[in-house]
Amino acid sequence: MAEPPSGGTGIEIRNLYKIFGANGAAYVDAVRAGMTKAELNRRHAHVLGLDDINISMPAGSIQVIMGLSGSGKSTLIRHVNRLIDPTFGQVLVGGQDVVAMSPDELRAFRRHQTAMVFQKFALLPHRTVLDNAVYGLEVQGAPRAEQRERAMRWIERVGLNGYEDRYPNQLSGGMQQRVGLARALTNDAPILLMDEAYSALDPLIRVDMQTVLLDLQKELRKTIVFITHDLDEALRLGDQIAILRDGRVIQQGTSQDIVLRPADDYVATFVREVNRGRVIRVDAVMGPPDASAPAGPQVAPETTLDAAVKQMVSNSVDAMSVVGADGRVIGRLDMPRAIAAMVTPAAGGG
Amino acid sequence: MDWLTSFPQMNDALLRDLKKTIDDGFRAFTRAYGDSIEAFFEPLRWFLVQSERFMTQTPWPIILILVALIAWAASRNWRVVAGAVGTLVLIGYFGMWEDTMRTISMIVVCTVLSIAVGIPLGIWMARSDRVRAFVNPILDVMQTMPSFVYLIPVVMLLGIGKVPGLIAVVIYALPPMIRLTDLGIRLVDRDVIEAADAFGASSWQKLWTVQLPLALPTIMTGVNQTIMMALAMVVIAAMIGVQGLGQPVLKAISNQYFTLGMFNGLAIVGIAVMFDRVSQAYGRRLQRHREVVHG
Numbered sequence: 179m180a181e182p183p184s185g186g187t188g189i190e191i192r193n194l195y196k197i198f199g200a201n202g203a204a205y206v207d208a209v210r211a212g213m214t215k216a217e218l219n220r221r222h223a224h225v226l227g228l229d230d231i232n233i234s235m236p237a238g239s240i241q242v243i244m245g246l247s248g249s250g251k252s253t254l255i256r257h258v259n260r261l262i263d264p265t266f267g268q269v270l271v272g273g274q275d276v277v278a279m280s281p282d283e284l285r286a287f288r289r290h291q292t293a294m295v296f297q298k299f300a301l302l303p304h305r306t307v308l309d310n311a312v313y314g315l316e317v318q319g320a321p322r323a324e325q326r327e328r329a330m331r332w333i334e335r336v337g338l339n340g341y342e343d344r345y346p347n348q349l350s351g352g353m354q355q356r357v358g359l360a361r362a363l364t365n366d367a368p369i370l371l372m373d374e375a376y377s378a379l380d381p382l383i384r385v386d387m388q389t390v391l392l393d394l395q396k397e398l399r400k401t402i403v404f405i406t407h408d409l410d411e412a413l414r415l416g417d418q419i420a421i422l423r424d425g426r427v428i429q430q431g432t433s434q435d436i437v438l439r440p441a442d443d444y445v446a447t448f449v450r451e452v453n454r455g456r457v458i459r460v461d462a463v464m465g466p467p468d469a470s471a472p473a474g475p476q477v478a479p480e481t482t483l484d485a486a487v488k489q490m491v492s493n494s495v496d497a498m499s500v501v502g503a504d505g506r507v508i509g510r511l512d513m514p515r516a517i518a519a520m521v522t523p524a525a526g527g528g
Numbered sequence: 529m530d531w532l533t534s535f536p537q538m539n540d541a542l543l544r545d546l547k548k549t550i551d552d553g554f555r556a557f558t559r560a561y562g563d564s565i566e567a568f569f570e571p572l573r574w575f576l577v578q579s580e581r582f583m584t585q586t587p588w589p590i591i592l593i594l595v596a597l598i599a600w601a602a603s604r605n606w607r608v609v610a611g612a613v614g615t616l617v618l619i620g621y622f623g624m625w626e627d628t629m630r631t632i633s634m635i636v637v638c639t640v641l642s643i644a645v646g647i648p649l650g651i652w653m654a655r656s657d658r659v660r661a662f663v664n665p666i667l668d669v670m671q672t673m674p675s676f677v678y679l680i681p682v683v684m685l686l687g688i689g690k691v692p693g694l695i696a697v698v699i700y701a702l703p704p705m706i707r708l709t710d711l712g713i714r715l716v717d718r719d720v721i722e723a724a725d726a727f728g729a730s731s732w733q734k735l736w737t738v739q740l741p742l743a744l745p746t747i748m749t750g751v752n753q754t755i756m757m758a759l760a761m762v763v764i765a766a767m768i769g770v771q772g773l774g775q776p777v778l779k780a781i782s783n784q785y786f787t788l789g790m791f792n793g794l795a796i797v798g799i800a801v802m803f804d805r806v807s808q809a810y811g812r813r814l815q816r817h818r819e820v821v822h823g
Contacts, residue, residue, distance in 0.1 A: 259726055261722060261725060261726060284728075285728045285730060286728065287728070288725070288726060288727060288728030289727065289728030290728075292726070293726075293727070294723070294726040294727070296719060296722070296723055296726075298719050300717075300719040300720050300722065300723035301720075301723075302720060302723075302737070302738060302741075302742075303720075303742070303817055304741045304742060304744075304817050305817075313724075313727055313737070314727045314728075316737070317724075317727050317728055317729045317730075317733055317737075318728075345816075345817040346817075347817060365727065371726075
């Protein structure tokens, strides 16, 4: 879980509905009264994009929104900076309702509060890496020297040193997305919106870029909204995860909640494919401290089961004491418990 | 069975009256406003005269050097420069230097005017479907109406001379400029536009930093087309008194001077090829960023 935010900007989405079609607003009441997506489509030829979304994203943490194509995840993230107007509901960013902003306020909000990274990179092809990175500052009207200086810092930070004069077409996909990330970070906004930012990348590069993001987040503590269709990515990055299906949130929680307590069969199907040992943390499955048993080696509560079991095997023990940050023993993990949590449960197990 | 073989047409007297009324109305309009319309186009005439004076009174070596410099600046390609200079030298050697300079001057002014009018109109069209729906049929008429037809009112209003010639050429050469500007802007990748929006770009910023730069290759094609169409109008413009390579062609037609017509015709082709190669090379240079694609 994230540490308490240090005065950052949180995002509150309340009762958000989006109905696509010529006259979406006319059907909000019907949908709120329980009309289904299929029925709305059949009877009124309107598409229910988002159905009563309520998500609270604390400042300074990574909120992952996971769903398959057509689940409404890309629609949802575009409501945060209002690239898409909602049909009904509120999007509160730092207490301010984005939906109620005038065009000028909205532009200022996008310039200073948010930055976005896109699935297809959406770089300016006629500009070099450096000129792409300065784009946000250029739009803000920052002095040219400052634009370059700040952009260069982030270009270096994302590992594009020496590429600043290349054009996007001269770079590989992974490199291009680093440019996209540098462009967003140069904006220095408290909110970072990442719309399937890594979905177009090769698996290895994707993992690489996830690491880049996690490393950056350790010092930046931005409020990051990360969209993905990949549960592994969601579990690796998300402080909080919301799973979307057909425009509805079907489960919200931490990675531990999702893996150990899937809300329904749909989520369970996804979770079945997950490498549980790398996701589940010791504190999610440990038993109570047992003073009578031998203490065993110490392990931190946020260690993954994978690492903990490895430690037990290499020390030839079958139990460990879980020790919190303050040095107190908060629990005990034994081998059967760890193994049981790591194997995919039959119905009701775990 | 008479009614079947001849189409039921408007009563002859009525038709005659209709034509007469329109003609009289236009004549009255010409008498009333001809002078003020002429005054309105005075700056254009001045521009034309100055440009022609520059082209015909500047010593020929300086013109050649200027052409070489422009060709180099646009293409950075020695072959294009050599081709442009060679074409002009050949034309001059065959005794058509002065007419060629007049024609080039006319084409340059027409092109500048078409760009100045066409790009803003094209941008406006790209931003509003309503404007587009309104302007498109007008452009269709401009492109398909035989030029002689709109020469009539232009000559009635402004008489014979450079300005009516210019207007006739611009009417014909303007549509591709407008159309390709509109098309270029509409074809800009939506994802990139969305990114600009997400960073809070105003619509002017979007236009200058995203839409126009990305539409530029298409716009350059429009410029190229406009130049080509303006050159195609040179002979017709000569009919209403525009000096240049068109007039010897007209003379050749009426007197059946085959060689005279051929030489001047080839000179027009030569200029066309020269303009085309230089403007296309420039258009390609603008797209360098597209060339090196990562595999």
